Structure formats: structure tokens, C-alpha cells
Amino acid sequence: MTRSSMVTSRRRKALRRANVPGLLTMLVLLGLWEILVRFGVTEFQFLPAPSAIARGAERLLRSGDLQGNLLHTLRVTTLGWLAAGLLGISLGLLLGLSNTAWRYSMASIEVMRAIPPVSLVPIALLVFGFSVRMELTIIVFVSAWPVLVNAIAGVRSVRAELVDVSRMLRLSRLAQIRKVILPGAMPSIVVGLRLAMSLSLVLAVVAEMIGNPSGLGHAVIRAQQALQPEDMFAYVLTIGMLGVALNTLLRFVSARVLPSLATGPGDAR
Amino acid sequence: MATRSRPARSFPPLRGLLPLVVLLVIWQAVGSERSPYFPTPSSWVGGLSTLAANGTLWRAAEATLLTFSMALVVATVLGALLGLLVGASKRADRALGPTLEFARALPPAAIVPIAVLLIGYDQRMKVTVVTFATIWPILLNARAGVRSLNPVLLDTAKSLHLSWMDSTRKCTMPALVPAILLGVRVAAPVALVITLLVEIITRVGGLGALIALSQRNYLSAQVYGLILVAGLFSFMVNGLVAALEASVLRRRMSR
DSSP states (O other), X not given: OOHHHHHHHHHHHHHHHHOHHHHHHHHHHHHXXXXXXXXXXXXXXXXXXXXXXXXXXXXXXXXXXHHHHHHHHHHHHXXXXXXXXXXXXXXXXXXXXXXXXXXXXXXXXXXXXXXXXXXXHHHHHHHXXXXXXXXXXXXXXXXXXXXXXXXXXHHHHSOHHHHHHHHHXXXXXXXXXXXXXXXXXXXXXXXXXXXXXXXXXXXXXXXXXXXXXXXXXXXXXXXXXXXXXXXXXXXXXXXXHHHHHHHHHHHHHHHHHOGGGTTXXXXXX | OGGGGSOTTOOOOGGGGHHHHHHHHHHHHXXXXXXXSSOOHHHHHHHHHHHHHTTHHHHHHHHHXXXXXXXXXXXXXXXXXXXXXXXXXXXXXXXXXXXXXXXXXXXHHHHHHHHHHHHOSSHHHHHHHHHHHHHHHHXXXXXXXXXXXXXXXXXXXXHTTOOHHHHIIIXXXXXXXXXXXXXXXXXXXXXXXXXXXXXXXXXXXXHHHHXXXXXXXXXXXXXXXXXXXXXXXXXXXXXHHHHHHHXXXXXXXXX
């Protein structure tokens, strides 16, 4: 294969990956939405046309409101996610490595995990009031569970022979964890981290909606109560795009770190 | 690996409840009943009993269960239909893919204000939001189910000259129903959480609204008691779902 044909084939592949019909459908749907609203066919009083939403977004971008709120939510989400990840992985190692600890705690974890996470937001509000601390606490508390449970499962799924070999090689406990246990548990941990990321964003938005008065969640509610649907839709779309961006980033990084994961379920295109 | 053949999610040993029990006992011993933040576990019951006595609790539980089940039914029907569509046609799948992908990425909480503004503070709004959030696992499982349909099965139906009705009833449906039910299994716990979420944010009826109201009035014991009830609900849903999964798997095995 010549160099130029390789380039064109790569370009063709990129084009095929770009999914033109998919994007076209999106555009057609947007156009349909615009027309329906323009001609007043919809019964919804507060449904703005896509063009109006775009103008709203532009105004918010120019005033800097969008960036400010986005930055707040992004910061809190990633911070909470990192803390939840650290907490979940370290506790997961502990409980996964010790059979006794597992036996004497797993049932408690299952019970605690069954409590619907959103119902804990009011408690966080009671304890911390309307503050960033409340937002962070709720994010960490909720997002740590999937990491913890997946880390435990991952550690426990590391094959016994591998552990035996590491023992035969007289690896220290720390080296054993670093070289055998963690790599073996990593696929499962990454799944937990991904779940935690989407949970972190959701909980950040929820906490901002009913608790901490800042960030994208609060902006959405404020726009809704002020009957400014253009702003509200612009903020909601921003939240959606933030979710997609964080998810894609995480998927990209985990595919780099763990190539075997790249073709996991749900990634097939 | 003999232990691996047990059902995937059996409950861990019960002695694992010990830390939780110890925590609650210490809480009860050290805590104060009047604490605005951490009222003692015994006071939770008191908070609940006043709500139960005047019937508020039952009405709220009923409203939550109603929204939950209505949304789950709508999501199952819509999700299965959409899933069958994008599963059967590669073209439809590619065309709708990005739109569905983006809709799926929207956090359910962000949908709430839109639904409120377009529909208003009512039952329809609640069901819409919960449906929107729970449709995805059902859709994806139905899609996967269609994709994994054995072509031989369809060819057999064709060569036997089965009518469309018969081939749907005898070949396609038996192969697809388990896939859809597995989607429902994933969707049901989500539906409960989102129902509570909508109720907490909008305060339109149900347990969630009651929790939010109690919190606003600083009735801490009531908040904790209600969260306990929400936890019980979620435990029940998980139990039902596990039973559903077991029955689906058993039918699969017996075929």
C-alpha cells in the first residue's frame, strides 16, 4: 500500500467513524424543532427554538455567566470524583485483601448502598447548610460506593495462583499490591471509576439545584424560575456536553492505560 | 472456582452487618434525640409515627410507587420498541445513534426543569422525567437482543411459512423477552432513585417531597425516618428485580 492510499484510507476511516447519517439526523431533528416552534405548531408555551437557545447561549458566554458556572461545576465534580476514587480504592484494597474484614463488613456495605443516593442530599443540607462543603460531601459519599464495590470485587478476582507466585518470589506486601493485586483489579476499578464520574456530575447538579446556590445546576433552576427558557436550555445542554466530554476523556484515558478495556461492552461502535 | 457458579448476586454473610449495628448502637448511646443534625435512631421511629398516624406517609408512599410503576411500564414499552427499531436496522442505528447518545448523557436532574417548564408541576411531568431516565438500559438490551437473534431461527420461520404473527409469537418474542426483562432489571432501581429525585427537586407529592419538606422545616428525625423508608423501598425493588432475573435465567436454562 502506497503512502497516499494509506492516508486516504485513513481519512475514509475517519469519515466513516464520524457517522455522517447520525449527525445529519441530529441536524434534521433540530431543523424540525425550529420549524415547529417558528410556526407555533407545538402546544408548549415555553419551548424556545434552537436558534433562540443559541442566542441565549451566546449572551451567557459573552457575559461570562456560562463559563463561571461551568467552571464551578467542573471543579467540584472532578474534586469529588478524585476523593471518591482515592477513598474507594484504598478501602476496597483493605476489604478485598482481608477475608475477615470482608466478611465482617460487606453486608453493611450492601445495606448502606441500597439507600437511594438522592435521598441523602437533604441530610447533607441539614448538616452542612447551603455550602460547597455540602456539595462535595454528597458527591464523595455517593460516588465512592461504586469504586469501593468494584475495587473489592476486582481484588477478590485476582487469581490465587498469581498471588501464590508473588509470595514465592518473596515480594513484600507493598510490592505485591503494586505489581500483582492492583494491575489485576484495575479493569474492575476503572469500571467503578467511570460509574463514579457520571454519578459525581449528577450529584453535583442535584446538590446545586437544591442546596449549594452556585454552578450549572443552580443556573438551570434560576433560569426556570425566571421563565427564561433559552438560558435554561443553554445551561442544560452545557451540562449534557460536560457529561459527554468527561465520559469521553475518561474512556480515552482508560483505553490508553488499559488497552484491553477499549473494547468493553458499551464501547462497540 | 466452584463458588463462582452460585447466583451472581447472593447476599454476603450476615455477620457483616456488625459494623452497621455497632455504629447505630453507639449513635443511640452518645447522640441526642434533639440533635438537629444527627438525631438518635430511636427518634426516627417517633418522627415516622406522627406521619403514619395522620396518613401522610401512606399517601406519599402510594404516590411514589405510582410514579415509579407508571414510568417503568412506559419506559419498558417505549424502550423495547425503540430498541427493536435500532436493533433491526443498522441504518436506523447509525442515524439515531448520536442523538440517543447525547440524550442518554443528559443527567436526569437536568431534565427536571425542562419538564417542569414545558409540562408543569404534575404527575405527567414526573412520569416523563423518570421514563426519560430509565428507558436507556431497556433500549440497549432490546437492541442487543435483536442483534443476537439467531438467523437460523428466522430462516426456519420463513421456510415453515409461518405468518408474521406466528413467527413473532413463536420465534422472535421468546428470544427477545429475556433481553428486555434484563433491561428492566437494570432500569427498576434507577426508576426508584429518579422518582425520589424528581420529588425532592420539585416537591410534587411522594416520599421525596415529604423528605424535602421535613428537611426545610428542620424536622431531622422525620428526614432520617423517611430515608429509612426510601431505603426499604429500594431493598424491595432490588429483591423483586433479583427474583425477576432468577426466573428469566431459569426459563433460559430450561429451553
